[in-house]
Amino acid sequence: MAPPLSNRRGALLYLLAWLLIGVALGGICAALAAARLVNALLLTVPTTVVYGIAAGFSAYYLCHANPIGTRPPALIVLMVAAAAVLAGFMWLAVLQGFNELCLSFAVDWAGVNLSAELTALLFALGVLLYGLLAALHYLAIELDRARNAERRELESRVTAQEAELRMLRMQIDPHFLFNSLNSISALTSQDPRAARDMTLQLASFCRHSLALAAQRKVTLEQEMTLIRHFLAIEKVRFGERLVTEEALERGALACLVPPMIIQPLVENAIKHGIGGLPEGGLVLVAAWRDRDSLRITVSNAVDPAAGSGTRLRSDNGIGLVNVRHRLACAYPNAASLTWKREEGTFAVDIVLPAQLGEA
Template identity: 50%
Template sequence: MNGGFWARRSVALYLLAWLMLGVLMAALLVAAQGAAVGAALLFALPTMLFYASACGFSAYYLCRAYPLAQRRLGAVLLVFLFSGSTAALLWCAAGSAWAGLCALLLGEARAVAVTRPVAALLFGIGVLLYWMTAVAHYLALEFERARRAETQALEARLLAQDAELRMLRTQIDPHFLFNSLNSISALTGIDAGRARDMTLQLAGFFRQTLGMEAHRRIALREEVALLERFLAIEGVRFGARLRFEQDVGIDAAACLLPPMILQPLVENAVKHGIGQRLDGGRIALRAQRAGSLLRIRVENDVDADDAPQGRGKGIGLENVRQRLAAAYGRESSVHWAREDETFRVDLVLPAEAETKEE
């Protein structure tokens, strides 16, 4: 319905423009021949509307048949030179016929006479108007092509983000699920209650991740809740060796961000940091809103003798960088650094406020 509205409005504006041209043409006839205003309008407006329809359909189909990107410019100019001249000649013939009919209705003394100067004027105006209509059609087609390309690019971007999230899940699921099932198996004979709790936590974690879409945004508090589920499950395996601290401001908690954007960072912290230390360590999450920016820091303890974190293949920092670049472009940044026995990742992205649905 909306498309039909725009189509009707476009046609109305197109015809209105031609009616204004008809009024100008009537003024020229009044000035050139001294014709009565009513007779000039009676001649100019119908002939102009007739030519508007002829130009509109003819130029539209020729513009589609001869796209500028696929045809030589010389061939396109030759086609429109011929078609414009032909249309103008036909318009002159139609104008002469209409002038004769008006002479029968009003009398020759009051009707507009299509003399040679008037015919030449009609021919020149007709060629120019035909070319202008063709140029307008080419501009409209180019605008349509650009809008379609933009829509396709947006769809491709959303599909790529969905594929990224699916890939992220396939990377997380196997070894995380394997380790969790091993822990549940070990707990079954020792502490059935804890095994049951861990099974429920594991089910809740995967249920929550499956409900996420990559092109949507979730509040930081939801992302933190997902991390807490993840670390609670890992905590069964690591016990007191794994400690989690968080300092998330109230304003920051309501900010939106891509789902599971922090998951690779925390998983890397567990795998490459805490998992490599005999006495375990600490993972800290800090988030604050600074004006129009959301600043997030994830840091963890690492073994002083271990290789620099984040160089492995698979889930990692580059994945986070690419997802933020796809979502925010240059408005976001990711930086990481290692200082002694601490590895730190800093994320900066636009602070998009959470909106309440009515």
């Protein structure tokens, strides 16, 4: 909490509050002292504003020098009570001194007869007002502490989330790289030219992947560039057996997605779908905007005789499980991944928020 009068708006509100308190005290003094209202207001308004400024700074520094938890509660209460009593005496001295000054003018509109009862009331109000200021300062300190703790917790959660995303992201790269190197090794003795082409395509893919690795999100258009490099690598191995199509809505290409979120799905589509079909088949990647959501579908032909769980049994659980975990980390409770199999086709659907820029 900033000290009183630290900014213009806060200072105006603070002074206005004490001005209203001074007016209220003027009404009380006028009633109890049987004096005219103008006399009471002339006494209470300026002295109350001055007291509010002095007491505000005093309570602020007292509370910040003795925050709750650093000293025994009884000691803090005793210190605040002693400061409040001292402030009450000082306010009373200022009131009486200013009142004597007003009476010395010997005019009807200045000065009030301060009786013993009124003096005791003003002293008690001064003590209570100081105690209220101290309580408000302690409340503000605790609220700031709670906000800071919440912010630190959020920062730690974000850090842990980013670490988990990096871990999941790192699982994809060696998995894909090992598969590609195995394919190149198999082609070396059978078709050296195809192995060379595949090596060049893999180099292009790695360069493009490294360029995007440092980014938390990439556009769908950049992600599709990676997918095209990957498909070019796979087409060297599968030849005419692999047929690919894209159905990408123009408005969806600018949306942000986690890097390499589609590649594992396409890899699974080829490995567990097209790879099991002697005649090959189609792999379709589609994306479109649906109001505030981005929908991405990867579908492929599968062997009708294969079990419904074939596509789910990717190496070491990498694939759909990895993508689902990454979506859960990047979009908590805001993204989903589902799959279905029907009439010789297996399709994976991703729904995530349509973001055009980092929040």
